[in-house]
Amino acid sequence: MGTTVLAKGARLLVPGIICFLTSAPVFAETQKLALPQVIEVSLQNNGDLKSFREEKGIRDAGKIRAGLLPNPTLDFEAGTGALTGSSAENSLSLGVSQEFFLAGKREKRLTIAEQELEMYRWQLADRERALRDEVKTAFYDVILAEQRIVLTDRAIALNRQLLDVTKERLAAGDIPELEMNLVKVExxxxxxxxxxxxxxxxxxxxxxxxxxxxxxxEYPAIVGSLESATSMTKNLPELKQLAHGKRPDLKALEAEKNRGESDIILAQAESIPNLTAGFAIKRDTTAIEVGSAEYKDTDYIIGLKLSMPIPLFDKNQAGVQEARAKRSSTESRLTAVTRNVERDVETAYTSVLNAEKVLSLYKSNIIPQLEENLKLTQEAYRLGEVGILSVIQEQKKFFEVSEGYLTALHARQLALVKLESAVATDINGGVQ
Incomplete structure (x- = not known):
């Protein structure tokens, strides 16, 4: 009688375990966030990302600075002959001078400031892409831990039921006390x-x-599943092409390369000195003695002054060389990152394919066969052909493989996350 109760109880619990593998854990009385909502909250509130967004003000200030003209210079000069015995003689001069950029330097600096802003926008997009990767990974880590708890709860429930059955059978004298102790250990x-x-x-x-x-x-309440309805409809060459067109780190380096070209143009323009133009009004008062009389004469002079350094020794050769070196460095980094992007896509694509193969084995062979083995062992125990140890071992194997299946589901999700990050595009078509 005890044996029959055990077999029936175990058979009732096995379908429940299988149902768990495709269902999310249940939480009550808490509003839960799905993955898109979790990503949105992260993009809005992540501390590092918020800090980097504030740096846009630095680029905006750089653009304002690039468009400003130099401040004019006010010149004031006064002279007197009082110290040399000619107190009636004095002079007063007031002038304004202004530096003017030549060779279109102001426009070229504005172009560079615009390119700096473009670089910043792509760098921000790349940080958002990296944050999405981290958030998705952490999200599925939480889902995996939650479902593992559900799995351990079911294992505990089954072992408690086994313990109740062994107590009944021990009281009936059908089994030795060792069998009950084994169930207690499990x-x-x-x-x-x-x-x-x-x-x-x-x-x-x-x-x-x-x-x-x-x-x-404060812990987020989330809802999700390790099961994925996403399927890859693009092949590897198409994914690589998407990555080349969408990856923000590549876009940032391309913008940096363009800025390098503009830096060279500006450095070459800097070899032409700026022109300084000045305008001044001067008043001179002089005294002339005629006999015993002294006559004063006041003259007003208007002057124009132009000045420009002679580019004899410094033609900004160092600035041009520095700009060219920076451009070459950027080109090298762009080439290296382009190769790395292709490698990332290939690795992530292969990981997704391998994860899908593992899952296919679990679904088509391992899980159904393991369930059948468990049923056969339970039936053999009911008939007295095997002992409780065989049932315990088979149940243990079933739960270990079930956890392996959860791990395989988790691995596939992470592989998809890495592929989406490598391509900078959601598999379903959304741009990251």
Missing amino acids: LARGEGAKIDVERALNQNQAKLGTLMGLSVG
Whole structure:
């Protein structure tokens, strides 16, 4: 009788375990955030990203500075002959001078400031892409930990039911006390495993909360599944082409390369000195003695002054050489990053294919066969052909493989996340 109860109880629980593998854990009384909402909150509140957004003001200030003209210079000069015995003689001069940029330097600096802003916008987009990668990874880490807790709860529930059955059978004299003790050990192991998984969940929630910019001790309530309806419809060459057109780090380097070209043009223009023009009004008062009389004479002079350094020794050769070296450095980095992008896409694409193969094995062979093995072992135990140890081992194997299946689902999601990050495009078509 006890054996029959055990077999029936186990058969009732097996379908529940299978259902778990395709369902998300249930939480009550809490508004949960799906992955798109979690990403949106992170993009708005992440501390590092907010700090980098504030740096736009630095680029805006640079653009304002590039468009400003030099301030005019006010010249004032006064002279007197009082110290030399000619107190009636004095002079007064007032002038204004202004430096003028030649060779279109102001326009060239404005162009460079615009390119700096373009670089910044692509750098910001690249940081957002990297943050999406981190948030998605942390999100699925939390989902995996939550589903592992559900799996350990089911394992504990099954072992408790086994313990109740063994107590009944022990009381009936059908089994030795050792069988009941073995089930107690399995129950304790399951409770210990749950503690470890809960600790991992707490750590993953804390990491996700940090990325989302939440307060210390505040954990996000999320909802999601490791199952994915996403399917790859593009081949590797198409993904590489997408990456070349969408990756913001490549765009940032291309903008930096364009700025390097503008830096060279500006450095060459800097070899032409600026012109300074001045305008002044001068009043001279002189005294002339005729006999015993002294006559004063006042003259007003208007003057124009033009000055320009002679580019004899310094023709900004160092500035031109520096600008060319920076451009060459940028070109080298762009070439290297382009190769790395292609490598990233290839690696992520291969990881997705491998993860899908592993999942296919689980779904088509491992899980169904393991379930059948568990049923056969339970039936053999009911008939008295095997002992409780065989049932425990088969159940243990079933839960270990079920956890492996969860890990495979998680690995596929992470592979998709890496592929989307490498291509800078959602697999379903949205640009990151």
